[in-house]
Amino acid sequence: MYSSLAAAIKDAEAQKKSLGVLALETESRDQARPVAEIRDALNRALAVMRRAVNDGMTGDLHSASGLVGGDAAKLRHGPPGPLSGTPFRDVLARALAVQEVNAAMGVIVAAPTAGGAGILPAVLTGLATARGIPDEQVITALATAGLIGAVVAERASLSGAEGGCQAETGAAAGMAAGAATEMLGGSPAQVGHAVALAQQATLGLICDPLGGLVELPCVFRNATGSAIALAAIEMALAGITFAIPADEVIDVMGEIGREMDVRYRETAGGGLAATPTGRRLARERMVQIKRSPG
Amino acid sequence: MVSLLDIIGPVMVGPSSSHTAGACRLGLLARCLVGGTPEKVRIELHGSFARTGEGHGTDKAIAAGLMGFRPDDERIRTALEIVESEGLQYRFEKTTLGEELHPNSVRLTVERGAHSHVMVGSSLGAGRVFITEIDGYPVEVHGNCHTIVLLAEDVKGSIARIAAILAEDDCNIATLRLTRKERGGDAFMVIEVDEQPGENVRDDIKKLAWVRWTHRLDKVSA
Numbered sequence A: 001m002y003s004s005l006a007a008a009i010k011d012a013e014a015q016k017k018s019l020g021v022l023a024l025e026t027e028s029r030d031q032a033r034p035v036a037e038i039r040d041a042l043n044r045a046l047a048v049m050r051r052a053v054n055d056g057m058t059g060d061l062h063s064a065s066g067l068v069g070g071d072a073a074k075l076r077h078g079p080p081g082p083l084s085g086t087p088f089r090d091v092l093a094r095a096l097a098v099q100e101v102n103a104a105m106g107v108i109v110a111a112p113t114a115g116g117a118g119i120l121p122a123v124l125t126g127l128a129t130a131r132g133i134p135d136e137q138v139i140t141a142l143a144t145a146g147l148i149g150a151v152v153a154e155r156a157s158l159s160g161a162e163g164g165c166q167a168e169t170g171a172a173a174g175m176a177a178g179a180a181t182e183m184l185g186g187s188p189a190q191v192g193h194a195v196a197l198a199q200q201a202t203l204g205l206i207c208d209p210l211g212g213l214v215e216l217p218c219v220f221r222n223a224t225g226s227a228i229a230l231a232a233i234e235m236a237l238a239g240i241t242f243a244i245p246a247d248e249v250i251d252v253m254g255e256i257g258r259e260m261d262v263r264y265r266e267t268a269g270g271g272l273a274a275t276p277t278g279r280r281l282a283r284e285r286m287v288q289i290k291r292s293p294g
Numbered sequence B: 001m002v003s004l005l006d007i008i009g010p011v012m013v014g015p016s017s018s019h020t021a022g023a024c025r026l027g028l029l030a031r032c033l034v035g036g037t038p039e040k041v042r043i044e045l046h047g048s049f050a051r052t053g054e055g056h057g058t059d060k061a062i063a064a065g066l067m068g069f070r071p072d073d074e075r076i077r078t079a080l081e082i083v084e085s086e087g088l089q090y091r092f093e094k095t096t097l098g099e100e101l102h103p104n105s106v107r108l109t110v111e112r113g114a115h116s117h118v119m120v121g122s123s124l125g126a127g128r129v130f131i132t133e134i135d136g137y138p139v140e141v142h143g144n145c146h147t148i149v150l151l152a153e154d155v156k157g158s159i160a161r162i163a164a165i166l167a168e169d170d171c172n173i174a175t176l177r178l179t180r181k182e183r184g185g186d187a188f189m190v191i192e193v194d195e196q197p198g199e200n201v202r203d204d205i206k207k208l209a210w211v212r213w214t215h216r217l218d219k220v221s222a
C-alpha cells in the first residue's frame, strides 16, 4: 500500500482513477488476491458496521462499568437542537451508537482501532443513506479510507498508546473525511485537502480514558471526530484547499505523538482520567465491574 | 507491508483491540500448544492487563481464545460462564512478570491430558500479538504466519532434515530461528511458513528421535 498520500493522488490522477479503485488494485497486487475478494471482505465489514449502527440506536446497551450508554438514542429521540433533521445529527447519533456497542462488548470493525471505530461507519453510512448512494460506492470509499489509514500507519501511528487520541479518533476522522469526499464526487486532490483539514483539527489530542477503559471520553470523541470529518468534507467539496499537504500534517501528528508524555498515552495517568472526578468515577466503577456477574 | 484489511478490520467484539481482540488471539495461540481446549489453565495477568483487564473483558477474551473462539465470536461475552459450564478450571491471577515486559502481557500455563506448557505473550496494540516465551525458551512468534516450534537435541543436520519435511509438504519457509541455552544443549526452533502445514508435518517431525516435542501454532491474525 502507499506510504504517501501525495504519491497516491499523483498516480490516481495520471491513471484517471479514484483513490478507492487505486487502493483496491494496489492491495490486490500487494497481497496477490483478486479485487473481487477484497471487495467481498469490505462488504462484510460494511454489514458489521451497519449492524452496529442499528444495534446501538436502541439505547439499552450499557458498558461493563456503566459509564457510557444510551446517548445515541437521546440524539435520535431527544429534544431538537439546531441540527435536528439534518444528516449532521444523524451522523453524530450513528457514531455514538457504534461506540456504545463497542463498550458493551458488541461486534464492531476496528477501523482503524476499536476506540475510533464509530467515525468511519457513522460518516459513510450516514451520508450514503442521506444521498441514496449504492453499496458498491460505499465499498470503494472504504478502500479509500483504508489507503489513508495505511499512510497514517506508515508515517505516524494508529495507536492511542503510541501517539495519543490524534492517532485513533484523529486518524479515523481523516480517513472518514477523505473517503466521504470521494464518495460524494470529490477529486483525488480534494480528498487530500479533506484529510489534511480533518487531521489538522485533531493535532495534539491526548489519549486519556477514565480508568484506562475505552469508554469515556472515547464514545464522545467519536461523535466530535465525526463532526470534524463533516466540516472537512463540506470545505473540501466547496473547493477550499489546505496549504499544508496531508502527508506533512500526518508527519506532524507522528512527531507530536512521539513527544507526548506517557501520561497522555492511554495510561490514565493524565488528562480527563486524572481529574478529581475522573479518578473518583474510575474508582467507583472498577468496584462495580468486580461486582457485576459478567 | 500494511494491508488495507488490517486498517478496515478486524471485525471484533469490543471494546479494545489490544485488551480484547489481542487477548483472545493470545488464548488461541496457547491453545495450539496442547492441541485443543486445555482443561486447566493458570492465567497470570501482567501490567495493564491486570489493571484494566476486567473492564475490557480481557479475562473473557483470553478464556474464549483458549476455547477456540475467534475475536469476532460473540460468545466472548459469556466465555467465563461457558468455562464454568464445561467444567474447565481456569484460574486468573494478577502478577508482575518483569519490568521489560510489554504492559499488556500474560503468562498462560495450559494443561490438557498429559500435556502441560507455559507461554508468555503480549498484545502490542491494534490486535497484534507477540509470544516471547514458550516453556522457558525465548521465542518470537507473531501469529500472523503459520508457525512450527520445536525443541530438539542439538544434533548436526537437524535444520536440513526439518526443511526437507516441510518441502515434501509443499510448505515454503518464511523465517527460521534457532536458539539454544548452551552448546550441545537443547535447541529451540521457530519456523514461520507461508502455507498451513498439514497434520502429517507435525507427525513426521515428532517421529524424529532427537525431537523432544513440537507444536504447530495457527495463524491468528492477518
Ligand code: SF4
Residues within 6 Å of the ligand: A115, A116, A159, A160, A161, A164, A165, A166, A168, A169, A206, A207, A208, A209, A213, A214, A215, A216, A217, A218, A219, A221, A266
Ligand atoms: S481516548 Fe484513547 S482509548 Fe479513547 S478513543 Fe481516544 S485514543 Fe482510544
